[in-house]
Amino acid sequence: xxxxxxxxxLLAGLTASLPSQNPVRAAPRDGGQPGTVSxxxxxxxxxDIAGLRDAAARGDAQARYDLAVALDCGRxxxxxxxxxxxxxxxxxxxxxxxxxxxxxxxxxxGSGARRDDAAAFxxxxxxxxxxxxxxQNNLGILYAQGRGVVTDPVEAAKWFRRAAEKGAADAQxxxxxxxxxxxxxxxxxxxxxxxxx
Numbered sequence: 001x002x003x004x005x006x007x008x009x010l011l012a013g014l015t016a017s018l019p020s021q022n023p024v025r026a027a028p029r030d031g032g033q034p035g036t037v038s039x040x041x042x043x044x045x046x047x048d049i050a051g052l053r054d055a056a057a058r059g060d061a062q063a064r065y066d067l068a069v070a071l072d073c074g075r076x077x078x079x080x081x082x083x084x085x086x087x088x089x090x091x092x093x094x095x096x097x098x099x100x101x102x103x104x105x106x107x108x109x110g111s112g113a114r115r116d117d118a119a120a121f122x123x124x125x126x127x128x129x130x131x132x133x134x135x136q137n138n139l140g141i142l143y144a145q146g147r148g149v150v151t152d153p154v155e156a157a158k159w160f161r162r163a164a165e166k167g168a169a170d171a172q173x174x175x176x177x178x179x180x181x182x183x184x185x186x187x188x189x190x191x192x193x194x195x196x197x
Contacts, residue, residue, distance in 0.1 A: 049076045097130050117147040
């Protein structure tokens with residue numbers, strides 16, 4: 001059992017460093033910015049940021065998300081986590097799944113936002129129900145630990161299983177911990193990977 005957990009942990013570290021095709025995956029373990037993973041190393045040009053700001057102001061959910069990413073990690077614009085959180089919330093309010101997952105994670109961990117388990121639960125639930133793997137894992141954690149919701153190991157197992165079936169090693173590890181009676185060992189290792197624009 002210990003060997004399997006070690007192998008799953010190593011695999012999670014390896015897969016987290018792969019380029020992301022999905023906008024929400026495990027965060028890099030190489031010291032990258034919290035809440036960010038690079039799918040591109042180039043910073044956007046000032047014109048690109050201006051275009052994002054215009055589109056975001058007009059209500060484009062993807063532009064709002066992309067602008068939040070740029071502001072969160074300081075790519076092509078001065079880093080401003082307060083504005084980043086505002087644009088992320090606007091995109092999430094419009095139903096942008098990656099934004100909902102990222103916003104839930106930020107509230108869950110207190111990274112870039114004040115920790116708020118009830119808000120984390122609500123945003124992660126929305127994204128998890130729409131199939132977001134990271135949100136499913138993190139929602140399982142909230143159920144397992146009774147954060148923002150009444151402790152419910154059956155619901156926790158359901159969400160861990162859904163994410164694990166998609167290949168999320170961290171969700172598999174969390175499911176194993178839950179089934180072994182160690183739900184407090186479940187950890188969020190699915191820091192949202194806000195792709196750098």
